[in-house]
Amino acid sequence: MVILAIGMLIPVGYVIEATARIGVDELATLLLRPRVGELLGNTVLILVLGVPITILLGVGSAWLVERTDLPGRRFFAILTVAPLAIPAFVSSYGWASVVPSIQGLGGGLLVATLAYYPLVYLPALATLRGLNPSLEESARSLGLKERAVLLRVVLPQLRLAILGGGLIVALHLLSEYGAFAFIRFDTFTTAIVVAYQSTFAGPSAASLGIVLALLSVIVLGIEATARGRARYAYVGSGNARPAQLVKLGKFTPLAILALVTIATLATVVPMVSVIRWSLATKPEMLDGLWRALVDTSLLSLGGAIGAIVVALPVAWLATRHPSRLSRVLEGGYSIASSLPAIIVALALVTVTLNVAPGLYQTAATVTAAYVIIFLPRALVTLRAGLAQVPESLEEAARALGTPPLLARLRVTIPLLFPAIAAAGALVALGAANELTATLLLAPTGTRTLATQFWSAASSIDYAGAAPYAISLVLLSIPAVALLFAQTRGRTR
Amino acid sequence: MKLHISGVSKSFGPTPVLTDIGFDVAQGSRTAIVGPSGCGKTTLLRLIAGFVEPDSGEISLGDRVLAAPGRSVPAHRRGIGYVAQDGALFPHLSVAANIGFGLPRAGRTERIVEVMKLTSLDAALVSRYPHQLSGGQQQRVALARALAPRPEVVLLDEPFSALDTGLREQTRAAVITALERSGTTTVLVTHDQEEALSFGDGVAVMMRGSLPQSGSPESVFGNPGTAEIAALMGSIVLLPAVRFGNEIDSALGRISVRHDRSAGAESVSAMVRPSQVSLSVDLTHGSALVTGVRYIGPTAVVSLRTLGDPPIALSLAIPALQAQSLAVGAVVGLKVDGGAVLYSASATIH
Numbered sequence: 001m002v003i004l005a006i007g008m009l010i011p012v013g014y015v016i017e018a019t020a021r022i023g024v025d026e027l028a029t030l031l032l033r034p035r036v037g038e039l040l041g042n043t044v045l046i047l048v049l050g051v052p053i054t055i056l057l058g059v060g061s062a063w064l065v066e067r068t069d070l071p072g073r074r075f076f077a078i079l080t081v082a083p084l085a086i087p088a089f090v091s092s093y094g095w096a097s098v099v100p101s102i103q104g105l106g107g108g109l110l111v112a113t114l115a116y117y118p119l120v121y122l123p124a125l126a127t128l129r130g131l132n133p134s135l136e137e138s139a140r141s142l143g144l145k146e147r148a149v150l151l152r153v154v155l156p157q158l159r160l161a162i163l164g165g166g167l168i169v170a171l172h173l174l175s176e177y178g179a180f181a182f183i184r185f186d187t188f189t190t191a192i193v194v195a196y197q198s199t200f201a202g203p204s205a206a207s208l209g210i211v212l213a214l215l216s217v218i219v220l221g222i223e224a225t226a227r228g229r230a231r232y233a234y235v236g237s238g239n240a241r242p243a244q245l246v247k248l249g250k251f252t253p254l255a256i257l258a259l260v261t262i263a264t265l266a267t268v269v270p271m272v273s274v275i276r277w278s279l280a281t282k283p284e285m286l287d288g289l290w291r292a293l294v295d296t297s298l299l300s301l302g303g304a305i306g307a308i309v310v311a312l313p314v315a316w317l318a319t320r321h322p323s324r325l326s327r328v329l330e331g332g333y334s335i336a337s338s339l340p341a342i343i344v345a346l347a348l349v350t351v352t353l354n355v356a357p358g359l360y361q362t363a364a365t366v367t368a369a370y371v372i373i374f375l376p377r378a379l380v381t382l383r384a385g386l387a388q389v390p391e392s393l394e395e396a397a398r399a400l401g402t403p404p405l406l407a408r409l410r411v412t413i414p415l416l417f418p419a420i421a422a423a424g425a426l427v428a429l430g431a432a433n434e435l436t437a438t439l440l441l442a443p444t445g446t447r448t449l450a451t452q453f454w455s456a457a458s459s460i461d462y463a464g465a466a467p468y469a470i471s472l473v474l475l476s477i478p479a480v481a482l483l484f485a486q487t488r489g490r491t492r
Numbered sequence: 493m494k495l496h497i498s499g500v501s502k503s504f505g506p507t508p509v510l511t512d513i514g515f516d517v518a519q520g521s522r523t524a525i526v527g528p529s530g531c532g533k534t535t536l537l538r539l540i541a542g543f544v545e546p547d548s549g550e551i552s553l554g555d556r557v558l559a560a561p562g563r564s565v566p567a568h569r570r571g572i573g574y575v576a577q578d579g580a581l582f583p584h585l586s587v588a589a590n591i592g593f594g595l596p597r598a599g600r601t602e603r604i605v606e607v608m609k610l611t612s613l614d615a616a617l618v619s620r621y622p623h624q625l626s627g628g629q630q631q632r633v634a635l636a637r638a639l640a641p642r643p644e645v646v647l648l649d650e651p652f653s654a655l656d657t658g659l660r661e662q663t664r665a666a667v668i669t670a671l672e673r674s675g676t677t678t679v680l681v682t683h684d685q686e687e688a689l690s691f692g693d694g695v696a697v698m699m700r701g702s703l704p705q706s707g708s709p710e711s712v713f714g715n716p717g718t719a720e721i722a723a724l725m726g727s728i729v730l731l732p733a734v735r736f737g738n739e740i741d742s743a744l745g746r747i748s749v750r751h752d753r754s755a756g757a758e759s760v761s762a763m764v765r766p767s768q769v770s771l772s773v774d775l776t777h778g779s780a781l782v783t784g785v786r787y788i789g790p791t792a793v794v795s796l797r798t799l800g801d802p803p804i805a806l807s808l809a810i811p812a813l814q815a816q817s818l819a820v821g822a823v824v825g826l827k828v829d830g831g832a833v834l835y836s837a838s839a840t841i842h
Contacts, residue, residue: 393582400637402593
């Protein structure tokens, strides 16, 4: 456990160590430049504007498909989650090839909010499904109008979903590289990659990294403060009694128009553009595809297994034996994992070069990066899964003469299997779409779908990039479907 | 084999949950531990099952020590069955696989059939899954699963509380029959005094982490050690009383003393059960003002207030037909049969 915790804290340690190494004076000269101010402005603006827009899109569409008499609710429910299967950088490439003039903050906002609003949509949908309809009925019987019920009863209960989803979106916005680099919108993350490419892991990349890490911690702090003492309550698998649907009446066409517009901008435009380019793909461009598919699968699978192996004991401690140690471990993990992938990558480059040069640019290092970056996904899923397996089942098995370890194996693990599969799928999905850490850490010659896509697309070989983009989307669909099914409470 | 518990204490952090618990359960007998929620009764059961270790004291079964300072037999080697409040059936296993979970491969099928019969479970249920069973069936499967490996002792943790009233009676009867037939030593915990009194041979009263009284259901109900225990075991009327030889004088007239628990205290309270009190036309023993009459089908609940000082409120359930002559504001005579239990007035609640 302790070794694992130390491993997870490498990125945090790196940031502190880098600060100490560079020294405050040099850090000041490196950071007090107009360029850094511009980056800071861009990064803060995309956060301040992007997070509320994604919340609006996510909560609004969740409410429309879950709580209104919208025609075709099931269809729209699926259509709304579809952008999750399209990596942001693929969507950005789709847009950039359709509207070449798209760029800057406006372009960044358009691409990022459309790519990330499902991250708010899903938890909001889950919460809306889990809400006890009798709360709303009580409010109505107390004389509240429909609008007042929505504002005073439903929305307050969505607070945790909104904060949690908003936090994830904010962290994604901080760490996004590909989508922003495409449309020439500069944030700290894109600037770090540029600095890394020109000066390697030198002080300029590190100093930008320190600011980026600080921004992530600030975002975490804001979310923690807003959340207060409330906890992410477990959302049940829905109520037997469905909630009464709000009648949209004359607003129905408007609601449909809104959802269709979102879907068109978020899914149809990028996908049509990708498919159009793929028609121009020449057969010889497919040569690397098979190889990339294999490499991607192996690395993603490694990351998934690694993350589950690390997350399982932590989830176990946190749900079964909550203690100071388990909370410290969890806190450490969540800080390490909320640092942008580029920081994790820089940290692992520095550590491997200085401590274990043999591991530099090996599959092991990439896998470690995936584990660190995607651990929260595994942890959250496994915790929820474990919380659903009552401890009394294991006790019952022990009272029947089964030794504790065997009881776990015969009772808890089979019941946990859906959660393990879901956690693995989520990590693998993230790893397959991961760009920055893979670019920095992958062994020379390793070609993943994401890196191959990137090298083709960033040299404006749009046709060559298309098959990789399509493969990434196809690979992501099962994981998104699984996530969606879980949200709708169809598993188990 | 006798289940023997002595001097058992347990704290969770700084909070003492059980202090110096001691009691015995004779082989083949059924004992109910009754107490308000949060009194530590589930913890006691979990100590016996081996899920929790005591801080001090000893738990033994026959001559085998299960738990003593510094050593503890793990739950899976105790041979003690446990039925949790919700049954804790394995949701991924069928009824047969649940019941057979703790059985060796040899003879498993035969034993499953046998215990299903013992617990009055329909053989057609074998391939069902827990979510396809009713609540009462789930509890009986849980009991069958616990009884299948022929444990020396079986522990039941409020096994009927999740069931609704009609089903509860029926399931309780089926469970008692199954336990009787198998002759298994049983400990049940419950917060329902009726359940405790009707469950078996012994009742142990638990309060704030200790066991102030245990014995036969009749003695615990009829001769409670304190007024608090008396109130826990059923509704009571507590009357300020004056000793008068072998009797007492009270607002309900002169009552004989059935048990004296006052340890010779100067001022005493007399405890009678409302079921001992009956209405009479004779106003000389004790009398009271009718403050309300409420009909519940065939019975009427009559609320009364005694005329003396301080006034004592009590409610009597009488046949509805007899209550028709009673009007609010009328004065009725009261008679007590069966004698009172005396407690020291300073030590009683109220």
